[in-house]
Amino acid sequence: xxxxxxxxxxxxxxxxxxxxxxxxxxxxxxxxxxxxxxxxxxxxxxxxxxxxxxxxxxxxxxxxxxxxxxxxxxxxxxxxxxxxxxxxxxxxxxxxxxxxxxxxxxxxxxxxxxxxxxxxxxxxxxxxxxxxxxxxxxxxxxxxxxxxxxxxxxxxxxxxxxx
Amino acid sequence: xxxxxxxxxxxxxxxxxxxxxxxxxxxxxxxxxxxxxxxxxxxxxxxxxxxxxxxxxxxxxxxxxxxxxxxxxxxxxxxxxxxxxxxxxxxxxxxxxxxxxxxxxxxxxxxxxxxxxxxxxxxxxxxxxxxxxxxxxxxxxxxxxxxxxxxxxxxxxxxxxxxxxxxxxxxxxxxxxxxxxxxxxxxxxxxxxxxxxxxxxxxxxxxxxxxxxxxxxxxxxxxxxxxxxxxxxxxxxxxxxxxxxxxxxxxxxxxxxxxxxxxxxxxxxxxxxxxxxxxxxxxxxxxxxxxxxxxxxxxxxxxxxxxxxxxxxxxxxxxxxxxxxxxxxxxxxxxxxxxxxxxxxxxxxxxxxxxxxxxxxxxxxxxxxxxxxxxxxxxxxxxxxxxxxxxxxxxxxxxxxxxxxxxxxxxxxxxxxxxxx
Numbered sequence: 001x002x003x004x005x006x007x008x009x010x011x012x013x014x015x016x017x018x019x020x021x022x023x024x025x026x027x028x029x030x031x032x033x034x035x036x037x038x039x040x041x042x043x044x045x046x047x048x049x050x051x052x053x054x055x056x057x058x059x060x061x062x063x064x065x066x067x068x069x070x071x072x073x074x075x076x077x078x079x080x081x082x083x084x085x086x087x088x089x090x091x092x093x094x095x096x097x098x099x100x101x102x103x104x105x106x107x108x109x110x111x112x113x114x115x116x117x118x119x120x121x122x123x124x125x126x127x128x129x130x131x132x133x134x135x136x137x138x139x140x141x142x143x144x145x146x147x148x149x150x151x152x153x154x155x156x157x158x159x160x161x162x163x
Numbered sequence: 164x165x166x167x168x169x170x171x172x173x174x175x176x177x178x179x180x181x182x183x184x185x186x187x188x189x190x191x192x193x194x195x196x197x198x199x200x201x202x203x204x205x206x207x208x209x210x211x212x213x214x215x216x217x218x219x220x221x222x223x224x225x226x227x228x229x230x231x232x233x234x235x236x237x238x239x240x241x242x243x244x245x246x247x248x249x250x251x252x253x254x255x256x257x258x259x260x261x262x263x264x265x266x267x268x269x270x271x272x273x274x275x276x277x278x279x280x281x282x283x284x285x286x287x288x289x290x291x292x293x294x295x296x297x298x299x300x301x302x303x304x305x306x307x308x309x310x311x312x313x314x315x316x317x318x319x320x321x322x323x324x325x326x327x328x329x330x331x332x333x334x335x336x337x338x339x340x341x342x343x344x345x346x347x348x349x350x351x352x353x354x355x356x357x358x359x360x361x362x363x364x365x366x367x368x369x370x371x372x373x374x375x376x377x378x379x380x381x382x383x384x385x386x387x388x389x390x391x392x393x394x395x396x397x398x399x400x401x402x403x404x405x406x407x408x409x410x411x412x413x414x415x416x417x418x419x420x421x422x423x424x425x426x427x428x429x430x431x432x433x434x435x436x437x438x439x440x441x442x443x444x445x446x447x448x449x450x451x452x453x454x455x456x457x458x459x460x461x462x463x464x465x466x467x468x469x470x471x472x473x474x475x476x477x478x479x480x481x482x483x484x485x486x487x488x489x490x491x492x493x494x495x496x497x498x499x500x501x502x503x504x505x506x507x508x509x510x511x512x513x514x515x516x517x518x519x520x521x522x523x524x525x526x527x528x529x530x531x532x533x534x535x536x537x538x539x540x541x542x543x544x545x546x547x548x549x550x551x552x553x554x555x556x557x558x559x560x561x562x563x564x565x566x567x568x569x570x571x572x573x574x575x576x577x578x579x580x581x582x583x584x
Binding site: 013015017018021022023025026027028039040041059060063064065066067068069071086088089090093094097098142144145153154155158159162 | 304528549
């Protein structure tokens with residue numbers, strides 16, 4: 001999968017409470033959740049984000065609650081891929097399971113600035129900062145996880161297995 | 164002869180049908196229980212329906228509406244109804260309606276639904292709580308839980324284990340909550356990322372079950388996948404006659420490989436408070452006395468059990484909550500609620516001008532039953548103090564033990580029980 005968009009740059013420990021505050025968890029409707037994505041961290045995000053944009057963050061992205069509403073909100077807000085130095089464990093699984101592309105690449109995170117245009121070849125793990133021309137290679141997924149991604153998420157993998 | 168393993172590795176190996184596993188290995192396991200609540204179950208139920216008409220075992224799926232229940236608003240009522248309808252349709256035996264329900268991670272151990280050696284996934288990050296019983300239990304998202312409900316299986320990456328050895332005697336007034344806040348302050352909110360934590364040592368062995376559950380509950384606040392405590396006489400006394408299924412005690416081999424062994428002298432742990440906006444932002448309570456508060460919350464899956472209520476009541480007895488403070492006490496289950504009445508704790512809370520609520524997660528996650536206005540500050544016995552966690556994004560949450568929260572409620576600022584004398 002190929003993505004290209006503008007980078008929204010955040011720091012470390014972006015928790016799931018700021019990704020989607022619990023006061024909006026009385027619904028699981030993606031469009032409704034998207035309206036409040038990241039609002040407690042960056043109130044301008046929802047206005048600025050454009051389809052295809054990319055979130056770039058430091059360590060431990062998605063820490064905190066297990067709410068799958070977090071990757072759902074990010075995806076529904078139009079973001080195709082999150083690049084971080086590391087991801088919290090449950091967010092990592094939730095992203096794989098729900099089809100939000102994630103990439104671990106500390107070097108890219110350090111180099112990419114707010115507003116840079118970034119292109120991503122998720123299959124090859126290649127990240128290019130189009131603004132500066134710098135290129136980076138993300139950590140590859142273990143084959144078992146790559147298989148889930150290829151199947152289009154965990155549900156599809158099970159469907160294929162049970163069929 | 165299998166390789167030496169940690170207790171986490173042994174539980175995973177047993178559920179994968181393997182003689183041995185090693186860290187980094189990806190395995191598929193049979194699950195003993197799959198849990199979800201009113202926020203996470205609706206999405207999990209959609210997942211189940213995509214795969215199967217029936218859950219894998221109606222006795223091994225646990226549904227606890229506790230986050231926005233009793234229903235906070237119409238949307239919450241719809242979510243709770245989805246869970247209720249599904250439970251009825253599938254004949255789920257462990258569904259807990261309002262009037263029987265409690266905060267899930269207080270309820271399951273209390274009701275004997277989970278026991279040592281179990282492998283449990285729950286669509287709630289604090290599912291790690293049951294590690295205190297010697298079980299490998301971990302939080303997942305709704306899709307993992309839904310697939311687990313449909314198939315009885317889940318994939319795991321075998322984690323490395325960090326062993327904590329806490330020897331010595333905890334000072335009076337230092338609780339399990341202070342132990343885990345101390346540890347998170349020491350290693351950070353991703354100090355145990357992707358790893359299992361194992362808590363050992365004479366200070367842990369001396370703790371009652373309720374305080375052990377507080378420790379394991381917050382393993383996730385250090386990024387931990389599980390927070391295990393080896394089974395001992397305290398665990399057996401708690402589980403015997405209570406757990407529904409036979410349990411198995413697993414112990415780390417003497418020569419098992421840990422990614423790290425962290426030794427802590429119990430005497431170094433003091434009453435601790437986590438400042439906004441991370442659980443790792445800890446300081447001694449003694450250095451936080453200038454923080455004025457508007458609200459105190461005593462409850463949650465971290466500290467809503469009977470010992471927590473007793474510790475709060477011991478401080479509040481014969482005293483009044485400061486006129487500038489709202490103190491909200493939430494016994495985490497119906498049983499704890501009743502025990503509070505029988506022991507006279509309810510009178511103490513009411514005499515002190517506390518509001519006492521039926522069990523709910525409510526304020527802990529900023530749902531309802533104690534939301535903070537802009538700029539307000541709360542001390543809470545809960546587990547997270549992220550931006551906006553209990554209300555307005557400019558409000559603040561400070562995490563502490565029940566005794567410190569109760570003392571602070573009376574003082575009007577953060578402080579220790581001895582400050583009241």
